[in-house]
Amino acid sequence: MKIGLVGGGLAGSLLAVYMARKGHEVHVFERRPDMRGGQYEGGRSINLALSMRGLKALEKVGLDVPVLEQAIPMHGRMMHDLAGNLTYQPYGKDGQAINSVSRGGLNIQLIQLADAYPNIHLYFRHRCTHADLDTASATFETEDGSSMEFQGDYLIGTDGAYSAVRDAFQRSNRFNYSQSYIDHGYKELEIVPGPGGSFPMEKHCLHIWPRAAYMLIALPNPDGSFTCTLFFPWEGNPSFTSLDSDAKIKAFMEEQFSDAVGLMPNYLHDFNTNPTGSLVTVRSYPWVRGKAALLGDAAHAIVPFYGQGMNCAFEDCRILDECMERHPGNMAAALDEYQVLRKTNADAVADLALQNFVEMRDRVGDAGFLHRKHVEHDLAELYPDRFRSQYELVSFSNEPYRYAWDQGVRNGALLDYLIENKLEDQLGDRALLTPLFDRFL
Amino acid sequence: MKIGLVGGGLAGSLLAVYMARKGHEVHVFERRPDMRGGQYEGGRSINLALSMRGLKALEKVGLDVPVLEQAIPMHGRMMHDLAGNLTYQPYGKDGQAINSVSRGGLNIQLIQLADAYPNIHLYFRHRCTHADLDTASATFETEDGSSMEFQGDYLIGTDGAYSAVRDAFQRSNRFNYSQSYIDHGYKELEIVPGPGGSFPMEKHCLHIWPRAAYMLIALPNPDGSFTCTLFFPWEGNPSFTSLDSDAKIKAFMEEQFSDAVGLMPNYLHDFNTNPTGSLVTVRSYPWVRGKAALLGDAAHAIVPFYGQGMNCAFEDCRILDECMERHPGNMAAALDEYQVLRKTNADAVADLALQNFVEMRDRVGDAGFLHRKHVEHDLAELYPDRFRSQYELVSFSNEPYRYAWDQGVRNGALLDYLIENKLEDQLGDRALLTPLFDRFL
Known part of the structure; x- marks a missing residue:
């Protein structure tokens, strides 16, 4: 099948590889110049936190190890108060870490991998000016101002929060959309x-x-x-x-x-x-219409405070890949299953990210909050079979984001109960805790 | 001041009259042909429910009496069950009614009034293809395919749920927007x-x-x-x-x-x-940017189930007129006050309209709900000094929609209490009710 991907950023280049591995002919159109040409400023660019969901998606194409080689693990948060005093709060259990990676460096690794596939065709400095959802066709303005037409079997918008493909969705009927700054x-x-x-x-x-x-x-x-x-x-x-x-x-x-x-x-x-x-949150639905689809930020841009934007987009690719495996040769069925599976989780991670902004900028400076985090951390260490923190579920698991959100609410009720009843010193008492796990979680 | 209004529907034609009465030079650009030319099908078109807010805005320009002459008062809901049995529920007290009016007929009355002002200029079959918020300029495609430029001091989008002016807002930075079907x-x-x-x-x-x-x-x-x-x-x-x-x-x-x-x-x-x-709900903000503004459905389209879309747009005009009175000669200050005053009320009426859909299609067929409505109606009749139903506040008052929403929540708690405690037969006992009003309302 001939697939056009509008956008060759992180999501687009990874999706291209997934699609190529299924045997499709993939054409990737990127608005910006080729980053490999040195037009990209290395270490100065923004960096990202790569965690388990992103790693799992990279693992499937063999990129997890090479990417981790360039990354710096971050095991916790270090809070700096006004006087410069430091407080440390671990993210998870021993050995669990999120990874600081360079956005540009990672994008180059993905483009290099994509370029190694003979059935992936990369076009840089191609700006999408028109997309037709019903015919999977698109028009691009090229570097010299001329225009180029693409005509494929499917067109997928991986062109980020200000997606041109999504603009075409928005001109179609009954498209639900919100952008909130x-x-x-x-x-x-x-x-x-x-x-x-x-x-x-x-x-x-x-x-x-x-x-x-x-x-x-x-x-x-x-x-x-x-x-x-x-x-x-x-x-x-x-x-x-x-x-x-x-x-x-x-x-x-x-x-x-x-x-x-x-x-x-x-x-x-x-x-x-x-x-x-x-900083914008974009929600939209449906993500599939006619012969076109949206993936990553183009479908669901989120604020950066949980470090999940890229991880969520990579997980989109992995889930869509699994849908293609379940529906071989039937892209329509695969895309439809993908959007149904992902929509609720995209909404959940958008809410998680907004919630974490309040936590990071305000609550992590508060002694009561840090005490609560200690209790939560102890529970996770003591009862890995019964208790997983929301942070762990989001960053160190591949459970659906919606489950992480819901479990966070349940965990909160348990933590409230333990602290209100001053049971913090008895956390090691499994006989005491077991009925509480049964009751709250 | 030279004002361009994009959209000569109900909101645009009424706003034109308000602006003209302030001495402004008003240019109204309407995409459709002139309805007075008979291109409009009279009685077959959709009709609307005109209630107090709309009437108050029409009264200020002298149109309330002529419009009511063409209207049919509706004093309540008549429910038809599967067998054709009828149940009646009054909307308010004796004499209170909402009014069935023809959308087309009302629009013609407004256009006729606008056309009588020498400082209002009407342009039909002018489709807005571009708007510049900073310069208050716009481009229109005319009937013969040629284009016309407008340049004014302010540009106001009164062009409905699919507003072209709002498209220009959406291309500007940090514009919050949602469309939900x-x-x-x-x-x-x-x-x-x-x-x-x-x-x-x-x-x-x-x-x-x-x-x-x-x-x-x-x-x-x-x-x-x-x-x-x-x-x-x-x-x-x-x-x-x-x-x-x-x-x-x-x-x-x-x-x-x-x-x-x-x-x-x-x-x-x-x-x-x-x-x-x-059926779409559109929310957006800000409504004022540079030398441009949005009003009516262009700023906040709602579903039709509370019969408030037109009434809300007319109230926008009345409130903006009051803001212009408070800030003579200072349109920027007037528009800014208008958007601050109206935003929360537009959000509230959007929620009221969505809520009323559930009530109309489902709950009005339920005996428990109708009993509750009876109790509410009795309270409103017995204690006009203490109790006003949400329906009355929305349809028969000019209180802010936000107040109507909040009061509806409080009324609900009181009604729950009265029904749970089987006090329906004692509603006439003011000594019993007074402390309950104090407690719940």
Whole structure:
């Protein structure tokens, strides 16, 4: 079958490989230039947290080991308070970690793999200007301004949160769609490497400066630097709007992130010149119409606070691959099963990501919350057969996101009960806990 | 000030009059032909329920009396069960009624009024193909295929649920938007007049055939006919999809709406040839950006089940007019106050309309629900100083929709208490009721 993929980013390039392995003829159209040409700035670009769902999808095409070789495991969160005091909270059990990877580096690895398949055809600097869902055809504007027509058996939009293919869905009848922006934007800053490429902060952590109404985070890069992201209100005081002079930016940064600014020699320049990004949640349905489909951010963009956007898109690819295996030769049936299986989980991870923003920027600075996390961690260590935290289910399992959401609600009721009844010292008592697991979980 | 209004439907033509009365130069661009040219089919078109909010907005421009002269008051709902038995439920107190009006007739009255203002310029068959929010300019395709440019001080989109102006908002950054379709579509059918233009059913009612998963409704027209609308699932059994032959349509209609089909001689033809409409809720924000704004369905389309779409759009006009009065000469301030005042109420009426669909198609056929409505009605009659039903607040008051939603929740708790404690026979006991009003409302 001849498949057109609009978008050769992370989701598109992985999906191309999955499709090629099924024997399809795959044409991938990417708006941007070929990243392998060096047009991509390596370590400076945003990095991502790769966790189990993403790894499982990469494993199926043999990319998990090569990608992990370039990644830095992060075993927990390191919270920085106003005075620079540190508090550590592990993400999971011993050995469990999420992985800081370079978005650009990973995309290049995926493009290289895709390019090795003779039945994958890559087109760069091809911008989709029109898509027809019923005929699986599309028009692209190429580098020299000329236009190119594609005509296939299926057309799949893997072109991200501002998908051109989804625009065609939106012009069709009865397409449910929402785009919802949070009140915060983001700005990338950089902590530079220490002497000789050493890490100026604890390497194997995701660092957070939680400040209730906003936060700074930092993820490690292999060269000893950290990519920092400030999540900050667009309006109000303080906000991107209110910090309208170098003096105000400096005073704010030094007061709020005193231990970080000393490691960010270029923060004022970066603050003034790096773009401010917006953060959107996109929900849509159906994802399949006529001979066309949506996958990844094009179908369900989420905010980045659970580190699941890429993992969810990769899981989309893996689940669609399983649907194709169950319906060999019947792409319509495979796509329909894919959308039914994935929709509720995409909605769940969107909600998880919004919820985690409040947790990261506000609650992780709170002693009561950290106590609760300790109790949760102890339960997970003591009763791996009975108790899994929501974080573990999201990041260290392949259970459906919807299950993780629901289980998080049930876990919360159990934790409330244990803390209200001051049972924290008796967590090792299996005879006490078993009926509580039965009751709450 | 030079104002461009994109859309000369109900909201656009009323807003034009409001703007003209403030001394502005108003240009109204309508995609469709001039309805006054007879291109509009009179009594066959859908009719609408005009209630207090709409009347108040019309009153300010002197149109309330002329419009009511063409309208038919409906004092309550008449429910038809499977056997054709009738149950009546009044909408409010004696004398309170919503009014069945012809959409086309009302629009013509508004256009005639607008045309009488020398500072209103009407353009028909002008389709908006581009709008620029920052410069208040727009491009229109005219009847002969040529294009026309408009350049004003402000541009306002009153062009309905599928607004072209809103498309320009959607291409701007951080615009929150959702379109959500319900699983039901609608089909118009017609009950023909009785002998000599008499009414073959009770004239002063909105008739409902509630069938749980779907419903038929009918509103009276001055010529003795009723415009019927079948709200029915798109998919499933039964649905528009499953009724795929004349025999199936006939069997279904005769079984479910036995007393109505006898009055609808052309229903099979109408069912097969009338289009099936879809029902969407549109939410968006902001409604003001640069030199442009959205009003009415363009900003907040709702499903028709509370009969509030037009009333809400007319109330938008009235509130914006009040904002212009509070900020003379400062359109930016007026528009900003308008959007802040209206957004929460537009969200509330969207939820009210969705909630009322369940009530109309399902609950009005239930004895427990009707008992509850009786209790509510008695409270409203006995204690006009203390108790107003949600229906009364929505249809017979100008209180904010948000207040009506909240008060409906509080009323519900009081009704639950009265019925659970079997106090229905003591509603006249003010000494008993007063502390309950204090407690619940």
